[in-house]
Amino acid sequence: MKNDPVVAIVGATGAVGAEFIATMDRRGFRVGRLKALASARSAGKTISFRGQTIVVEELTERSFAGVDIALFSAGGGIARQFAPAAVRAGAVVIDNSSAFRMDPDVPLMIPEINARRIREHKGIIANPNCSAITALVPLWPIHRFNRIKRVILSTYQAASGAGAAAMQELLESTRACLDGQPFQPTVFPHSCAFNLFSHNTAIDPATGYNDEETKVMRETRKIFEDERIAVGVTCVRVPVLRAHSEAITFECERPISEDEVRGILSAAPGVKIVDDRVRNYFPMPVDASGQDDVLVGRIRGDLSDASGHSISMFAAADQLLKGAALNAIQIAELLPQRVMAMD
Ligand SMILES: NC(=O)c1ccc[n+]([C@@H]2O[C@H](COP(=O)([O-])OP(=O)(O)OC[C@H]3O[C@@H](n4cnc5c(N)ncnc54)[C@H](OP(=O)(O)O)[C@@H]3O)[C@@H](O)[C@H]2O)c1
Numbered sequence: 001m002k003n004d005p006v007v008a009i010v011g012a013t014g015a016v017g018a019e020f021i022a023t024m025d026r027r028g029f030r031v032g033r034l035k036a037l038a039s040a041r042s043a044g045k046t047i048s049f050r051g052q053t054i055v056v057e058e059l060t061e062r063s064f065a066g067v068d069i070a071l072f073s074a075g076g077g078i079a080r081q082f083a084p085a086a087v088r089a090g091a092v093v094i095d096n097s098s099a100f101r102m103d104p105d106v107p108l109m110i111p112e113i114n115a116r117r118i119r120e121h122k123g124i125i126a127n128p129n130c131s132a133i134t135a136l137v138p139l140w141p142i143h144r145f146n147r148i149k150r151v152i153l154s155t156y157q158a159a160s161g162a163g164a165a166a167m168q169e170l171l172e173s174t175r176a177c178l179d180g181q182p183f184q185p186t187v188f189p190h191s192c193a194f195n196l197f198s199h200n201t202a203i204d205p206a207t208g209y210n211d212e213e214t215k216v217m218r219e220t221r222k223i224f225e226d227e228r229i230a231v232g233v234t235c236v237r238v239p240v241l242r243a244h245s246e247a248i249t250f251e252c253e254r255p256i257s258e259d260e261v262r263g264i265l266s267a268a269p270g271v272k273i274v275d276d277r278v279r280n281y282f283p284m285p286v287d288a289s290g291q292d293d294v295l296v297g298r299i300r301g302d303l304s305d306a307s308g309h310s311i312s313m314f315a316a317a318d319q320l321l322k323g324a325a326l327n328a329i330q331i332a333e334l335l336p337q338r339v340m341a342m343d
Helices: 015-026 076-088 111-120 130-145 164-178 211-224 258-266 321-342
Strands: 006-010 033-038 046-049 052-055 069-072 092-095 124-126 148-157 230-237 244-252 271-273 294-301 310-317
Touching: 006 015, 006 076, 015 033, 015 046, 015 164, 015 321, 033 052, 069 076, 069 321, 076 092, 092 321, 111 130, 111 211, 111 321, 130 148, 130 211, 130 244, 130 258, 130 271, 130 294, 130 310, 130 321, 148 211, 211 230, 258 271, 258 294, 258 310, 310 321
Parallel strands: 006 033, 006 069, 069 092, 092 124, 148 230, 271 294
Antiparallel strands: 046 052, 148 244, 244 310, 294 310
């Protein structure tokens, strides 16, 4: 319709870009016109959206004239370089990179947790790290019921978290391995096939934590608005194509039972409990792939904490959806409400 927003996707040819398009379509997100932007390499390629063929254009500072909402998924450098131009042109930017997440002027939003922050944006809204989203969607309603003092989580992160080329590399390295052929990885530092390795982001030599782990720790404190919450993270890349999994243990201020946690999570938005001890059926990336909820299971009292304050659980979520495109579209869906609220 005439008044529907003009939407630009920066990184339209990427793994997240493809999910932006599919998610807008699936959720009936109103789009007046769609602009698909990517690097010069992709200019002239086409993508389809609601029966229309959209020609991909090279991203430039002039790309944003007339754009209302700019969905960025092209990395931190591109976001830092082009998001200000989009804002100057009058667009609201929702960025998937880490470029602006810790900027105090930029809301870092998971709609199930802090939708009210939409009112505070000054043109840029940040989508949190995908591993942070997977943990925080289920932890938030527990934190509200009985404050979480400490979280320890370990991730099992899919190749697609590093983009379309990384998914391809997992497939090709697996094929080479099965064929007994040598394989030289170019996206990851190590071969993915039948292997796992510490997350491929840079390690801080002073702390021993890599960037991914540091992001989860810092972003948790910002999103929960709780500087005291202690978070320890170990991030690992596993040979899974899509959807991240996480083993999570948390300690609350007061004693908490697994039944209380199950009750809270059964009513929590964005969470689906998959916790079948009889069948030994728990969250798996194959089940999480392509669907919106964070799957949570293996909910059990942490036997290493005799005080009864701690619970362990296991989660899996499609990091291309709730960890990226879906969360961003959910944020975009809040934008008209902001306009109405300010009228
Ligand atoms: N993958 C995930 O699960 C995930 C989750 C959360 C957040 N994110 C974030 O989302 C962003 C994109 O991730 P992705 O997985 O979609 O990566 P990807 O599959 O590698 O796609 C990258 C996209 O960025 C575009 N791009 C690269 N250089 C560009 C340039 N100079 N100018 C314009 N566009 C350029 C690429 O266009 P060409 O095709 O033309 O190269 C492509 O469309 C990253 O910031 C990532 O950290 C990803």
